[in-house]
Structures are given as C-alpha cells and as structure tokens.
Amino acid sequence: MSILINSRTRVLCQGFTGYRASFFAHRAIEYGTKIVGGVVPGRGGQTHLNLPVFNTVKEAREQTNASASVLFVPPQAAKDAVFEAIDAGIELIVCITEGIPILDMLRIKQHLQNTSARLIGPNCPGVITPGQCNIGIMPASIYQQGKIGVVSRSGTLFYEAVAQLCREGLGQSTCIGIGADVVSGMTFVDCLKLYKHDPGTEAVLLIGEIGGAVEEEAAEYLASLNYPKPVVAYIAGRNAPPYLRMGHSGAIIAAGRGGTDKKIEALRDANVTVVNSPVEIGTTVRRAVR
Amino acid sequence: MFVHEYQAKKLLKRFGFYFPDGEVAHSAGEARALIDRLSGDEWVVKAQILAGDRGRFGGIRKADSASDVEKETRNLLGSTLVTPQTGADGIKVNTVYIEQAVKIECELYLAILLDRYQRELVLLASQRGGTGIETALEDAPDTLHRLTLSVDEAPDEAVLLGLADKMGLSGELVNDYVDTCSNLHRAVNELDALSIELNPLAVVEDNRLATLDVKMEIDDNALFRHDEYSEIRERNRLHDRKFRAQSGFNYVQLEGNIGLLVGGAGLALATMDLLKLHQLEPANFLDLPPIATRQDVANACQTVLQGASVDALFVNAVGGGLTHCDTIAEGLITVHMQEKIRCPIVVRFAGTKREHGLTLLKNYRVPIEHAETMDEAIDILRRKNRR
Structure with missing residues (x-):
C-alpha cells in the first residue's frame, strides 16, 4: 500500500521534450512508472520517448486518462501550466520547477481552493512509491x-x-x-x-x-x-x-x-x-x- | 532583494503616493548644488543603507541651509553606520538622499507583505508608526490591524474605510488613506514586491498623508519580468560584501575553521549542526545551485578556501536529482589543478555517481580522505583538528 501514487498511476509530463524532462521521464519509465504522454504547446501530434505529445493538458487527459502530471516547465510559464493542469482535472500535480515568482504561487494557491487537486512543490524533488512509481527527479535506486x-x-x-x-x-x-x-x-x-x-x-x-x-x-x-x-x-x-x-x-x-x-x-x-x-x-x- | 529608500520611492512614484521633494547625492558638492532644485527651507540628509533604524543611530541629519546640507553629507558619506539591524561591523554609507523636511502631525505604519508563516498576502496597519515600531507592537500587539488580501482582487473599500477609522483619521484624510492602501496593493502586485512598508506614513502640514520612509523587498524570482530591476541589482550588489550571491550560490562567511562544500541547503544546514554537536566550527555556510556545473562547484570551492581561516575542507555530497558526485569531483579537480589545495580534504560521497566521482579524484591525485558516512567524516575531521 501507499499514498498518492502507485503502480497504476498514469502520469503526464508537462514540458516533456526539454532536456531535463526527457532525462527524468526516461528514468521513470525504466523504473516502471506509467508515463503515458507529454504536453508541449505547439508540438501536439509528435511522439517523444515513444509516447504521444499533446498541445494541451485537457486533450492529453482525455486521450490518456492520466490522473497525475509532473511539470518541468520554466518559471515564466509555470503559473499557466499549473492552472492548466488544475482546470483539466489532474488530481496530482508535481511541480519540479524552481524560481517561480511568489505572487504567482499565491495565485496558484488561490486557484487550488475549491478543487480537489493536490500540488506537490514547487522546487521539489517529487514523490516516489518505491518499486511502483517515481514522479520527479529522485534517484530511485536509493x-x-x-x-x-x-x-x-x-x-x-x-x-x-x-x-x-x-x-x-x-x-x-x-x-x-x-x-x-x-x-x-x-x-x-x-x-x-x-x-x-x-x-x-x-x-x-x-x-x-x-x-x-x-x-x-x-x-x-x-x-x-x-x-x-x-x-x-x-x-x-x-x-x-x-x-x-x-x-x-x-x-x-x-x-x-x-x-x-x-x-x-x-x-x-x-x-x-x-x-x-x-x-x-x-x-x-x-x-x-x- | 531589498532596495534603498530612494530606489523604492522612485519605483513607487507612478502609483500616486505623495513623497516630500527629494534627490540623491554621492558627494557633498552634488548635495549643495541640488538644494536649489528642492522646495522648502529645511531638509533631511538620509544615509542610504540596506538596514533600518537609521534615525536613532545618526543616519538621518537635519539641515537648514545649503552649507549645512553639504556639511552633513560630507559627514555621512564614507562613514560606517552601526544599527541593531546592520550587525556589529556596520554598513558603509555610499549614497545619501536629501529630502525636504516636513512638519509631522502624527505617524502611522502601513505595509503590505507576504506572511511567510500563514503563506498569504497581508495588509498590516498601526497607529504607532515611526521608529521602534517592532517594540511598540510587542508591547501592544492589539494595535496592529491585519487584513488578508488577494493578489489580484483589489481590497474591499468598505473594509479600508473601517481601517481608516481605526487609524483615528477623519475628513479628507479618510479618502487619502483608502487611496494609499489601494495604491499600495497595486504597487505590490505590479512590482512583484514581497513587502512594501510605509513607515512612517505621516499626517503632515496641509492635512495630507506623506510617505516619509519606505522599506521594500523585491522577489528575486520575478526579476525576469522586470527590466527596471537589473540596474538596481547591479548597483546594490557592488556594496554588499558580507553576503555574496555570485554565479547563483549563496555564501556566508562564519567564524570557524572547517570549510564546507555541501550540495543542497538542507544537507548544508544539517552538516553545520553536526559539526557543532562535535565541537567543530564551520567556516562558512554555502548553498550550491540545484543544477550545479563543474565551474559552479569550482567557484564555490575557491570562495570557501579564500575564507579567513580554513584549516580543513569538508566536501559532503549526496548525488541526487540534479547534481551528481562526479560534478562535485570535477569542480574540486579544477581548483586543485589551478592551485594545489594545501589543507586536508575530507570527502564524503553517496548516491548517484559516487564511484565515478571518487575515481576521478584518485586519477587526478587530489589528496583526499574518503569517509563512507557523515559520522566517519566527523571522526576524521576531529582527528585533523586536534593536530
């Protein structure tokens, strides 16, 4: 047993095609994490790491039935990306991005109210249920x-x-x-x-x-x-x-x-x-x- | 980052606050010359340092003639101010702000800031403005009024009217106060400020509210959307010698003799605590950037070694998400190739790329002692420290 995530958790990656996102998504997949696709505005229709890329979180969620999303977007785009995930009905949002303006975080906090979405981070290493699912940048081997x-x-x-x-x-x-x-x-x-x-x-x-x-x-x-x-x-x-x-x-x-x-x-x-x-x-x- | 009073006043000008007439001077001659351009027949010469409580410790001088302004400017520039907020060494004055003196009827405190504990934006208001506000509020905490604000929705006017009443204001001053609160909220929002404190916000002659002093902190994370801050940042950084933030790492020099090169702020804090538990004294606090490059590590290492009295270097790294042990090793090697590190080096590597990091150090003949755990590292350091 575990909390938040397990072997059945379906995970999206926002900012999927970036260098860091690719590195950690690849590692997560190797670990057995069910990464089911990514979101990069303007890159919808492409494939990356053998997985589909979508333009929006909404579309990605409809197509993949993902319930979690991990964010590797730059701080400039983080507020909108988190808003998008919340509005698309993602239940668990893990934000790795560091350096998000604090007023943007207050805006995100306000937007989270009255939704059932959970946010982990930002500026965090992520969440792991050992042997089942690794979302973020943690070295799973330890x-x-x-x-x-x-x-x-x-x-x-x-x-x-x-x-x-x-x-x-x-x-x-x-x-x-x-x-x-x-x-x-x-x-x-x-x-x-x-x-x-x-x-x-x-x-x-x-x-x-x-x-x-x-x-x-x-x-x-x-x-x-x-x-x-x-x-x-x-x-x-x-x-x-x-x-x-x-x-x-x-x-x-x-x-x-x-x-x-x-x-x-x-x-x-x-x-x-x-x-x-x-x-x-x-x-x-x-x-x-x- | 904090900004100087004169910088804050300049940034806030467009939001409709009323400030007495004022200008900046960097020399006594400049100060004398600008008096012709300022209104009034009495002025205050204010030292511009990034610390409060200047008034009580000689940082604010009155002057009633151009020659007086020149004299007080000369006294202040180059002098070192010591206030309870500067630390024992004080801060050297490089700039003064010369402002028209005003007749003060009463002093209020008004601020909007991020409450780091409740994690929300709050407006704080008190009738007990001026110097010593912290102690005044400690003695009478119920005189501090607090309002939780949304970042983007303007504060409720009815609530602000009530607040003006609690400040004991009447007549024209009520609207003046409500406007000041609204303007302050807009300023925090548009300037990405973590705090703007108007203290004092004074009722002055002609029955109006004047902001006499401002303390303001800008969110460093928001610099990317404010071109106007880059010049302020460069200027202020030149004079901040105690706390260095270069190429992304935070470094604070301390009194001890064990230099610390540790990955991650949390582990760095824990390492300092561990040293202290074993009567060892850290020479510095250092926080490497989350994604450190070889050059970042080398720069940090050099900064640590240049610290006053480093007798041993403790490198503590748990290779994790973004920075791995081999990068730390490469940084050490870079420094060692340029100039041999003479003090003992204790390295404790764990996690990602631990083996590779240790192999690199061995191949490049960096003289280290390796510890498997933090415990073991402490034992080695204590042994070295005894000699």
Missing part, C-alpha cells in the same frame, strides 16, 4: 519498499535520511519531497493526514528545517488528535547563520515562529520523537517502530 512514510522540505537531506533508513533495513511506503519554498502546495499536515489512513505506512519521518511554520502546524495537528502511528522528525538549521534566520522581511509577524528551538519544542510536546543529530535519523526511526 529507495527500498517498506513501511516508513517520509516527507521532506529539503532534497539532499531527504536522500541522506532515506539512505540511513535503508542501512537500518527500513524500506519506505511513499516518500514526498514537498520543497522548501515559502509558498507551496502540500504541507506536512496534508501528508500526515494521508499516512494516517494508509495500512502500508507504519511510521512517519518528517525532515524539516528552519523558517516558515509548517513544522509548527504539524505539531499542532498531531497534538490535536491521537495519531495512530509513531512520528519521528529531524529539523535542520539549529546553527544556521543569522542571515538565514532574519534575512527576510516581515519580522513583525514572525511572533516567535520559524526558529528551530520552537519547532522542536512544539513537536516534542506533540509526542514526536525529535532526532538530535543528523546521523541518527535511521537508528531513531528503527527504535520508534520496534
């Missing part, structure tokens, strides 16, 4: 099938954490890279809600970092109910340089949020096991599931 759900804001630290889990013999159910942008789609809370009902997930690992408030929100959510599975968290950035701590505007509304100490405290209060050292992530999860 993942193993198993029962730990992993959600991370950072990409490289995500891979490090997964490598540690595998060293402990702990495979993963579904791993989600939600991205570290200020405004993004799915949050820790959204993921925790899905893992809660997934019989294939035995425990959840959250990889957070300094800044923002998604860790605090996760803590608040977990404290509000009797979460049925152990949750372990690692929060990076305790020793971040001051520029990362206060380089941004809006100190007036921070109200004590964003710092690692408060995040860790809130998570501990919510019964989350917080890992102290980044080399102890794997061993801590192993103890939590025993």
